[in-house]
Amino acid sequence: MLNVGKIEEGFVLDHIKAGKSLSLYEHLQLDKLDCTVAIIKNARSNKMGKKDILKVECDIDMLDLDVLAFIDHNITVNVIKNGEIVAKKDLVLPPKIRNVIKCRNPRCITSIEQELPHIFVLADEDKEIYRCQYCEEKYSESAKAL
């Protein structure tokens, strides 16, 4: 088994669906941060069988929890200080997300006016359905990220 060391200060994103850590890395724009990031893929998990884990050595405020909640609100967010877990953050679905996903409806005004933000609004919390603020097109997994 591969061992990745503890981090002193930062956060650990646990229970990421296996294979999703790289897209999460992109969405959270971790490539733009000048800090240590460990991406662990296909770790063994009692709960999930296999899971991914992200360890990031930076302040928790650098993390966009809304984006994280939108992608998967079942992810566990552990805040680490002095090498210990000091808090767990609950993720709730954000009421609105801006410029995270793109509306793919060719009839939407965002398809011709490039400077417009792509805003999606939580339309059904139980079914976790987001709709484009402008054309109300439902977001589907097949829609590519920005």
Add this chain to the structure above:
Amino acid sequence: MRHLMSPMDFSVEELERLFDLAASIEQNPAKYAHACEGRILATCFYEPSTRTRLSFESAMTKLGGQVIGFSDAGSSSASKGESVSDTIRVISCYADICAMRHPKEGAPMVAAEKSLIPVINAGDGGHQHPTQTLTDLLTIRSLKGKLGGFTIGLCGDLKFGRTVHSLIKALVRYPDIRFIFISPEELKIPDYITDMLKSKNIAYEEVIRLEQVMPQLDLLYMTRVQKERFFNEEDYIRLKDFYILDKAKMELAGKDMLVLHPLPRVNEISVELDDDPRAAYFRQAKYGVYVRMALILTLLEITV
């Protein structure tokens, strides 16, 4: 400042006030003939829609106001690449209220975000056409005396028809309405609508043939079945006559049943029915002007 993007922007109580105002205008048009004097409506139509545009222009003129605007994107700055946001900022300097039609869905909402004047969505692609829904509701309320307590049949293209979807969503807020959806299998009402009706315990029925439900209806809302919606011509030829309202089918209907249609009609309602007192579709067009007059007054916060 308020805009109108969707028929659901107004609560049932607000709609009641709007329809009361429209009824007052109908009864006493002279009282409102100068209500908008010195005010300007801009009709920004990025795609042609003669009926809706003229209805708005008629409404503003009857209120004593003036109208400016364009009737297709070619004669606007959009042809030079100007954004909707920039256009509305400029129009805000010229007019007091704007009615916008645009082929792209959500364009009037983009305008409303930047506008200094009320914006009315006069149709955005296949998305919303709220003043049509307000027209339908006012017609029903005026001719039936109430909104609620009736069986309404919706016939034709129920899959792609935005006026139908919008009307259903608006009607479910009123009590004791039963829906009968009459369409070929290919053009059935979408699941999200029937799911919504189920979740609200609202009675509905889906049938293929119009004549089998005619005696049950208090209202019949007709839409056109377009040939291009069918996978093959054989199905179209087999089914098209089911959805043409003619004298024989009307004989099955009650004497108080009303026929509505958003217009333009092609051949789905036989012209021989136009003089039938139950044919309400041309009166509906008149209510379209009253409701737009009431809407302009409401959004401009003008009381008479």
